[in-house]
Amino acid sequence: MKKIVFISHGHPELSKGGAEVASWNLYQLLLEQGYDCLYIARADGASHGGSTFSSRGNEVLFHTGMTDWFNLSTSHLKPLFTDLYELLKQFDPDVVHIHHYAHMGIELFPAVRKALPKAKVVFTLHEFMAMCMHNGQMVKRETLKLCNKAVSTDCHQCFPSHSPGDFFLRKNYILDQFSHVDEFVSPSHFLAQRYVEWGLPKDNVHVIENVLPTLSPAKPRTLTTEEKRTKLAFFGQVNPYKGLDILLKAISLLPEAVREQIHLDVHGANLDIQTSDFKEKVEALLEDVKDCVDLRGPYESEQLPSRMAECDWVIIPSIWWENSPVVIQEAIHLGRPLIGSNIGGMKEKIEGKAGITFEARSAASLASAIVNAIEPEVFDYWHAKLNNQQEAVEQHLQFIEQLCNA
Incomplete structure (x- = not known):
């Protein structure tokens, strides 16, 4: 039986962000398909007894934090390179599918690679946080004007306390951490193209939409005579x-x-x-x-x-x-x-x-x-x-199967 580990920056029952929900839906899909899956979600606060991990049902909560939001980095290296290392070594997955690094630190990627040198590491891109310090929004901090690309001098204008050189080094540090990823997934062509232009290898970025739970379409609302769709x-x-x-x-x-x-x-x-x-x-x-x-x-x-x-x-x-x-x-x-x-x-x-x-x-x-x-x-x-068919389900299954057999 193939083994898959999912790592998210939050548990969807505790934090209902898009990345958490997307990772959870894919985790549930692969469980239904017979994969042996482990879901690891970063959680706020300390666990009972102060350990790095605790449980929530069949899932693992990962109690750690990020200390440097500029570089998306953490000084809490023991939870990553010792505790997570041991957990991953014990489970010994074929694939580690990371859906975010926030609150854990960008060093999550080399930590996973060190623990599992032969496993395939996948990272799903959900926003622009790596290239934009302004909450990953890609808009100017004061004016909210749209940014078409990440430029160090423009980033300095939003955050004057950091020089253009700081942003140059930030980008290169993050890309260095991303070098430990085998394949990237983006739910949209738009996001994928932005990251390729920023520095990710084009051949390793795959566009696959997020998976939804099964939803049945509702019939259109019944209109009265001469009523409109208001x-x-x-x-x-x-x-x-x-x-x-x-x-x-x-x-x-x-x-x-x-x-x-x-x-x-x-x-x-x-x-x-x-x-x-x-x-x-x-x-x-x-x-x-x-x-x-x-x-x-x-x-x-x-x-x-x-x-x-x-x-x-x-x-x-x-x-x-x-x-x-x-x-x-x-x-x-x-x-x-x-x-x-x-x-x-x-x-x-x-x-x-x-x-x-x-x-x-x-x-x-x-x-x-x-x-x-x-x-x-x-x-x-x-x-x-409107097309109610989820092509993403089959695409994700084929993608995971190819990774497991590579």
Whole structure:
């Protein structure tokens, strides 16, 4: 029986980020296929008794931390090069599939290679953290202007306390750690191309979408006579990068006759932990459109199908590039077309395939897209184009099988 180890920077039951969920879904898929799998997830806090590892069901929690966020590095080397080393040697996997290094340190890669010199090491890219110190967003720190590539002098402008030389050395240190990876996986062509341009070997970067649990599409909402497709929904964190403020402004710009029909449900949280300027901006916009917007709050994964079934269109107005937002996949598989920003992974996944795109960061362009989208024939056209088949399942299985037999 082939053995696979998954390493994530968080357990999806404790931290519901995209990388955690993606790694968990793939772990569950391979378990179902008969692979012997071990899931290792970094966890906050110390374990009972202060040991490096503890258990959560059949999974292992890895208690460690990162001490240098500039270099994505850690000075806690014993957990990596002694404790994780022993655990990996004991399990002796054929493949180690790493889904993040955050909170553990970029030295995770040489630590795995040292423990398992013959195993295949795979790393799935989920964002731009390696090339962008600004939370991996690839936007300017003050202006939020999009960055098309990582340039040391530009990075210095965002973080003046670090010289261009510091960023040059940072990049080379990270690439040196990545040299211990055999194969890279990217869920989008956009993200893959950015990393190849940055320095990853093109022949070792493979584009395979993330795996979802099985989802059954919901039937389109039943319309009354002359009713339009006016039920809109936003799913995601409420922060400056996700573009909720752009969406709320777009709603306020709609012609009065359209706005009277529109209803937007906002499914998300964390406005309370944002900066005061952003909170005040969003709260003012919400007050302006309170007649047609409801804040539904956070949701658990099992609540998603029923919440999405209530809407006609899912809107993704993010102002940063994104990679492969899981909500796009979820909407497609649950039978809901999308309206999304025309940049990055959103454009790649939506345009011409699953809905309408609009000029990123333009509330006026989004308002125009909404006016177009509410027409029933527009919804019907894009709904008919949605593809509920998960090609990624077979692609991942073939990829893992090739690695195990290499």
